[in-house]
Amino acid sequence: MSEQPPLVLVVEDEPDLADLYAAWLGDEYRVRTAYGGQEALDEIDEADDEVDAILLDRRMPGLSGDEVLTAVRERGIDCRVAMVTAVEPDFDILNMGFDDYLVKPVTSDTLHETVEGLLRRGEYDTEMQELFSLTSKKAMLETEKSATELTDNEEYQRLTDRIEELRSRADESLEAVTETDDDFEKLFQEFDTDDAGAED
Structure with a gap:
């Protein structure tokens, strides 16, 4: 019997959008949806540490995405998290424990690539995961901020x-x-892509 596909939790307070993301991903992954922050934490508890990746909206009524992210990290839940949000990134993201950051609107291809990347990152050790996360934050800030703002921060x-x-x-x-490792090649290709995108 084959192993089950990875479990992705979509957290989005707009039900139509959450359901759309779930439909996009449902052909490759097990997907659960939560239409609010507290519901997201309930789903995580119910899944009993089986959640592999979370796509998390930031701005939600009640428990915000930032608060959900903090709760996930404080509980020591071992999963990768991407913020999928209309909130433009600012320097506050430097202290947040996410792995990737997408600004809406997003496409089906982008969502698939993001989940694939999150799951691949989960296979690396803690320092590699930190390197992925920090590189993603650096690229996002370099897209949004001027050289002067970056230098002064x-x-x-x-x-x-x-x-x-x-x-x-x-x-x-x-x-x-000593031998060629495709995973390492993919890892450094991602860093090069992030840096190249930041310079454009």
Whole structure:
């Protein structure tokens, strides 16, 4: 008997949009939907640590996406989280524990690519996951902020330093791998893509 497909939780307070995302992803994944923050936490509890990825809206009545994300991380739930939101990213994202950030509207292809990326990241160790997350934040901020704003922000500078530190460790680990590893190639291709997009 084959293993079950990964479980994706879609958290979105607009039911039509949540159902659309679920329909897009339903051919490849098990999908559950939650139309609010508290409902999302209830679904996570009910799933009993089986949730592999969460697509999380930020701005919701009641319990916000930011609060849901904090609760997920405080509970130590081992899953990857992408914010899918109309809220433009600001420097506050540097202190948030998500893995990826999408600004609405999003396409079916983008949603599939994001979930695929989240699940692949879940296979790496903690430092690699941190490197993915920080690189995503850096790319988003470089898209939204001017060079002056970035240069003047101390948290952004610390982010850049941490990325360099983690990349250096990753390079050392890569040198220790004697055979070609497709996963490592994909990993560094993602970093290159993020950086290239940030420079455009």
